[in-house]
Amino acid sequence: MFSFFKKKPDLPNAAETAPAAEAAQAPVPATPAGPGPQDTPAAAAGTSWWRKPFGAKDAKPEPATSSVTQNFVAAPEPTAKPETENARQSWMERLKAGLRKTGSSIATVFTGTQINDALYEELEDALLMADTGVKATQHLLNDLKRRVKETKTTEPAAVKALLADALADLLLPLEKPLTIGEHVPTVIMVAGVNGAGKTTSIGKLTKHLADEGQTVLLAAADTFRAAAREQLGVWANRNTVEIISQEGGDPAAVSFDAVSAGKARKKDVVLVDTAGRLPTQLHLMEELKKIKRVVAKAEGSAPHEVLLVIDGNTGQNALAQVRAFDDALQLTGLIVTKLDGTAKGGVLAAIAQERPIPVYFIGVGEKIEDLETFSAREFAQALLS
Ligand SMILES: Nc1nc2c(ncn2[C@@H]2O[C@H](COP(=O)(O)OP(=O)(O)OP(=O)(O)O)[C@@H](O)[C@H]2O)c(=O)[nH]1
Numbered sequence: 001m002f003s004f005f006k007k008k009p010d011l012p013n014a015a016e017t018a019p020a021a022e023a024a025q026a027p028v029p030a031t032p033a034g035p036g037p038q039d040t041p042a043a044a045a046g047t048s049w050w051r052k053p054f055g056a057k058d059a060k061p062e063p064a065t066s067s068v069t070q071n072f073v074a075a076p077e078p079t080a081k082p083e084t085e086n087a088r089q090s091w092m093e094r095l096k097a098g099l100r101k102t103g104s105s106i107a108t109v110f111t112g113t114q115i116n117d118a119l120y121e122e123l124e125d126a127l128l129m130a131d132t133g134v135k136a137t138q139h140l141l142n143d144l145k146r147r148v149k150e151t152k153t154t155e156p157a158a159v160k161a162l163l164a165d166a167l168a169d170l171l172l173p174l175e176k177p178l179t180i181g182e183h184v185p186t187v188i189m190v191a192g193v194n195g196a197g198k199t200t201s202i203g204k205l206t207k208h209l210a211d212e213g214q215t216v217l218l219a220a221a222d223t224f225r226a227a228a229r230e231q232l233g234v235w236a237n238r239n240t241v242e243i244i245s246q247e248g249g250d251p252a253a254v255s256f257d258a259v260s261a262g263k264a265r266k267k268d269v270v271l272v273d274t275a276g277r278l279p280t281q282l283h284l285m286e287e288l289k290k291i292k293r294v295v296a297k298a299e300g301s302a303p304h305e306v307l308l309v310i311d312g313n314t315g316q317n318a319l320a321q322v323r324a325f326d327d328a329l330q331l332t333g334l335i336v337t338k339l340d341g342t343a344k345g346g347v348l349a350a351i352a353q354e355r356p357i358p359v360y361f362i363g364v365g366e367k368i369e370d371l372e373t374f375s376a377r378e379f380a381q382a383l384l385s
Contacts, residue, residue, distance in 0.1 A: 091372050095339075095382040098364030102130045102345035103383045110160040115148060119156060123163075130346030131315030136353035140166050164384040170349055171376035176358035178305065178333065180214065185262040185270045187295060187302035189255075190335075191288055191325055192309035194276030197337035197363060199228060201309050202273050203235030204371045205361070210239040214268040219258030220245040221291060222275035232273050242267075251275065251287065252294040259298035272303070279324030289328055307360065309335045315344030322355050337363035340370070345383060 096103075106126045109119060120141060127137040143166040144159065153159055180186050192198045202218070209216050218236050220243060222228040229245050236243040242265075244258040255272050262270035274291060277284035295303050308325045310318040318336070325331055334357050339345055348359065359374040 091369070092378060092382060094364050094370060095362075095372075095378065096385050098340035098342075099345050099379075099383045101341055101343045103385065105129060105343065106163075107160065107384065110156045112156050115154065115156055115159055119159070120145070127346055127349075129343070131344035131350065132346030133316060133319065133350030133353065136170065136346070136349040139170065139353055140349065143169070160384055164380045167349060167383065168377045168380035170352050171379060173356045174334075174348065174352050174359040175374055175376045176333070176360070177373065178360045180209070180269060183299075183301055183304050185217070185259075185267040185299075186304050187259055187262070187270045187272070187299060188305040188307060189272045189274065189292060189295060189303040189329075190307045190309060191274050191329065192276060193278055193311070193321060196276065196309040196311045197335070198276065198309045199231045199235070199273055200366065201335045201337060201361065201363065201371060202232065202271050203238075204363075204368050206235055206239050206241060206271065207368055209269055210241055215266075216241040216269045216271060217258060217262045217265070217267045218243040219255050219270060219272040221251040221255045221258075221272050223247070223249050223251050223254060224275055228273070228275065252291045255291050256294045256298045259295050259302055263299060270302075279321060279328070285324075285328050288325075292329060305332045306330065307333045307335055308357075309337060312336045312339040312347060312362070313342040313344060315342075315347050316350065318347050319350050319354060322351055322357060326355060326357060331357050333358045333360045335359070335361045335363065335371075336374075337371070340364040348379065 106123070109122045109126050112119060123144075124137055124141060127140060128134070132140070140163065144163050147153075147162040147166060148159055151158075151162065153162060190198050190202055206216050206218065216239070218232055218241060220229040220232045222232075223246055226247070229247075233243055233245065242261075244254060244261060246254050246257075251274060258270055258272060261267075272291070272295065274288060275284075277288070279285060292303060292306065306329045308322060308329075308331050310321055312318060314321075322331070322334065334351070336348065336359055339362055351357065351359070361371050362374045362379070363371040
């Protein structure tokens with residue numbers, strides 16, 4: 001299913017080659033970014049970051065450091081395999097470290113000698129404390145009891161492994177790769193509350209896309225906060241991609257201009273960074289809906305992805321955000337950041353149970369390599385290791 005690649009000619013860097021006529025057509029002048037330093041030697045995740053739907057035989061060669069996940073779209077070069085495995089292994093270590101706070105309180109439940117009601121009660125408390133939510137906790141407990149019975153398990157330590165299986169199954173519907181290339185450009189709108197990690201995640205995503213030769217155009221649709229535009233500009237510079245940015249003005253207009261420019265310049269991806277807002281700020285939620293509508297005016301099929309970035313550290317509050325933003329925007333995917341050091345990593349189970357929107361990426365730190373594709377099995381294993 002994932003072995004198809006988009007047929008894409010090798011275009012030179014668009015920042016250097018955007019035809020003047022096309023550039024002139026764009027309503028807002030783009031700021032071509034100069035070459036900047038690369039943060040890491042190569043993308044830690046490679047092509048597994050997204051799926052390219054067309055023309056497997058015309059696929060570009062895999063970068064040597066592509067990682068392996070169930071989302072992987074093509075067999076890596078044989079020589080690349082050890083590095084690939086190393087990259088994913090190192091990610092697993094960071095994920096484990098990040099989830100330790102959540103996992104350790106659950107793990108202590110299994111240190112006893114007996115499987116009895118007290119164990120299940122303790123587990124229920126631990127799952128609720130990890131912000132797994134009542135419904136997902138109940139689902140996991142019932143599923144676990146069934147597994148224990150079926151396998152005739154008698155050791156509490158073995159129950160932990162069964163819980164990891166139950167959790168992986170619950171999380172599986174969240175595992176889905178981001179598709180790039182079905183539309184040119186693929187327009188991705190990114191929303192979230194203030195400080196959730198939107199701009200940082202867009203920057204990391206841009207780097208991974210640029211590293212794979214995808215042409216990206218960034219839209220700084222946060223027209224209120226100068227620092228937000230500057231932050232996005234830094235990412236644009238680092239990755240030598242273009243940015244459409246405007247001081248003040250209407251964020252929907254900036255988004256419209258960016259999508260129009262992205263079409264005219266045949267960019268592969270347009271990423272729209274919106275200002276942070278709370279779901280309770282109804283006028284700002286209306287503004288988001290307007291951005292989405294106006295993007296669709298610039299390109300009928302867009303936005304192709306509407307992503308919500310949530311801070312994993314906010315637990316059940318993050319679930320409330322998912323519900324509210326989904327109701328307003330019909331989300332297509334999530335990015336869950338700041339799972340490092342949180343005791344509330346159970347929120348992914350709550351999302352899977354109550355609003356199963358695909359989790360494209362999860363973040364466990366501020367560095368580029370700290371954002372990766374989501375794998376249900378990896379997550380469950382890292383949490384309960
Ligand atoms: N520990 C940790 N910090 C992160 C992670 N992702 C982002 N951050 C940090 O969170 C802070 C806020 O990130 P931004 O990307 O500015 O958040 P934003 O959602 O764009 O913020 P606004 O534009 O104000 O709404 C920054 O200091 C990031 O470095 C993560 O996975 N872990």
